[in-house]
Amino acid sequence: MQAETNAQLRLARRPNGEAVADDFELTQDAIPRPEEGEVLVRAHYLSVDPSARTHWNDGSSYRAMVQLGEVIDVPVAGEVVESRHPDFAVGELAAGQMGLHEYGVAPGSALTRVDLDIAPLSSWLGGLGLTGLTAYFGLLEVGDPQPGETVVVTAASGAVGMVVGQIARIKGARAVGIAGSPEKCRFLTEELGFDAAVNYKSDDLYRDLRAATPERIDVIFDNVGGPLLDTLIRRLAIHGRIVVSGATSQYNQDVIYGPTNYLALATMRARMEGFIIFDFEDRYAEARADMAAWIRAGSLKLRENVVAGELADYPQVLHRLYQGENMGKMLIRLPAGR
Ligand SMILES: NC(=O)c1ccc[n+]([C@@H]2O[C@H](COP(=O)([O-])OP(=O)(O)OC[C@H]3O[C@@H](n4cnc5c(N)ncnc54)[C@H](OP(=O)(O)O)[C@@H]3O)[C@@H](O)[C@H]2O)c1
Incomplete structure (x- = not known):
């Protein structure tokens, strides 16, 4: 039975530093109807991502900034309740960038069909969603780890990091994780x-x-930035690669702290290269096929940190992420969620 109205969380003002509840407004309007080629999805899980914060500033980025009054734009997974796209039927499950709506509409071409035989719905926002794909392409295409090399990943027990280390091992490299507590370090090893x-x-x-890292570090996969990256650069091996995935420690800062010891790149004939996952969009299926095989073989384990909540809980769950209170992919499961 569908609700009469649709709730959504909108940006009410630009956050100053870390986002707080008053930066958002919960609104209600009519449940949208899909146009030709579109699908209406009832949200079960909301993806909580540190990078969401970077799109609430006034400025520009690799994606359009969320404007005041606009719905917060994050990945969501849920159940198809109405479809005008041939690839999706009512009752099937789908994931995609639908934003913080209870009922979201998206073009079918922008959605991923969820196959529960591979992994549960929640994992399609984590290991099989954008964070797992970020780990896959960032590590393999930018870091290019070779058997026997040492890969170090920061925020290693988080959504991207936990997948990076496991893929490094699948490819025959040595995986070293950097994390913020003894419990997280035990989880990794x-x-x-x-x-x-x-x-x-x-x-x-x-x-x-x-x-x-007795043999130094061949690949630094960096999710955190700041002074931690400076320390890692000191251990770089000759021809080392630094993969710039993100800088969670800097997203709430007005002034970004950059590496002070970048001259090590010259000394070590090293390189530092960033990437944006959307550039690999036409290869997502290939990555998911590899990851599905690794999950079946038991060499890739996915983990989600699921918090039961509502749309309005998004800011405080994001705060928990910035406090390092997650192990694995941070998600909110809405009351409709299974
Ligand atoms: N390039 C791309 O296309 C792309 C796409 C998706 C994500 N990303 C990036 O990938 C990174 C990881 O994202 P995720 O979703 O996997 O998040 P996550 O790692 O699951 O969660 C964030 C983690 O960062 C650590 N952290 C938080 N604040 C910190 C601070 N001030 N200093 C040091 N560590 C801090 C915490 O772990 P500890 O307890 O261990 O500190 C926390 O658990 C982000 O930087 C994100 O922007 C990049």
Whole structure:
């Protein structure tokens, strides 16, 4: 039975530093009807991403900024309730960038069909969603790890990081994770099979990093930026590669802290290269096929950190992400969720 109205969360003002509840407004309007080629989806899970914050500033980025009064634009997964696209039938499950609506409409061509035989619905926003794809293409296409090389990944117990380390191992590299607590480090080595993990809150991070990377670091997959990246650059090997995935430690700052020791790139004949996942859109199916095979083989484990909540809980769950209170992909499961 469909609700009479549709709730959505909109940007009410531009956040100053970290976003707070008053930066958003919960509104209600009529449930939209899909046009030809579109699909109406009832949201079950909302993706909580640190990069969402970067689209609420006044300025420009690789994607359009969310304007005041606009609905917050994040990936969502849920059930098809009306379809005018031949690939989607009512009752099927779909995922895509539908934004913080209870009922969202999107072109069928922009949605992913969910196959529960591969992984549960929630994983289609995590390992099989944009964060897993970011790990796959960032590591394999930019980092290009070779067997026997050492890959170090920051925010390693998070959505992107946990997949990076596991793919590094699948490709025969040594995976070292950097995370913010002993519990997260144990999760990486004992549950996900990382070769080593380092707590960056240690009283001597460089000492611990050196012990975990005796052959130095061939690939740094960086999700965090800031002073942590500076420390990692000191351990770079000759011809090392730094993959710039993101900089979660900087997203709430007015002034971004950049690496002070970049001359190590010259000394080590190294390179630093960024990427945006959307550039690989035409290859998502190929990546998901590989990942599905690895899941079946037991070499890739996905984990979600699911919080039961409502649309209006988005800012405080995002805050928990910035506090490092997640292990795995952070999601909100709405009351409709299964
Ligand atoms: N390039 C692309 O196309 C692309 C696409 C998607 C995502 N990304 C980037 O990938 C990165 C990871 O995203 P995710 O969704 O997987 O998030 P996540 O890692 O699941 O969650 C964020 C984690 O970052 C760490 N963190 C938070 N604040 C921090 C701080 N001030 N200093 C150091 N660490 C901090 C916390 O882990 P600890 O407890 O370990 O500190 C937290 O668990 C983000 O930078 C995101 O922008 C890039």
